[in-house]
Amino acid sequence: MTAVAAGSYPTAPGYNVNVRSGPGTQYRVVRTLPRGARVTINCQKPGQAVTGPYGTTNIWDNIGVGEYVSDAYVRTGSDGYVTGRCG
Template sequence: MSSEELTMPDAIDTLAGTDTTATADAVGTADVIDVPDVIDVPDVIDVAGGAELTVEAAVARRYAVVADVNVRSGPGTSYAKVGRLSAGAHVTISCQKPGETVTGPNGTSKIWDRIGSGRYVSDTYVRTGSDGYVAPRC
């Protein structure tokens, strides 16, 4: 095969034939772009109407529940039970706050995770990868 310049369809036809060699000219090139390792993200993002959104809220993460757990209306077992989550369920933590100290599968902690309006679970039942806060405080 010669090193003549081919269009992409011609290059494919050439490769599909009996001669399966191709030159760089036949395949083409792509532009290479430089991507930074770290992206500079502001601490607070302005949104419509003058409101502000914290970066933590803008980058919500989902976490696995490690054992069956009751969902409470506040950060403690004395609050009303408003639901139940099974092991393996995933939750999004909008914020965290201190409350009743609980011992669960992940140890002992007073951190409670807010997973919805009036919906809290003890952080000891959620695999966050940390013994501390992983979301903004409520």
């Protein structure tokens, strides 16, 4: 049996996307993704609602240890969760 790899998704074109230490804008920016970046979503969790190019959502995507981006800036093709929730 083979493991299913996490999906890679493009960030919104024309945006430098802030990566935060938690699921909300009150968390510090740990880095900024360049325009045209792709992210691998490890898990997702609810947090602060954010409005971006892909609508308003409270879903935050975990892309690394202590690294979250708002799903409003990631084109997942869904308005809901596309992977498991973070523990």
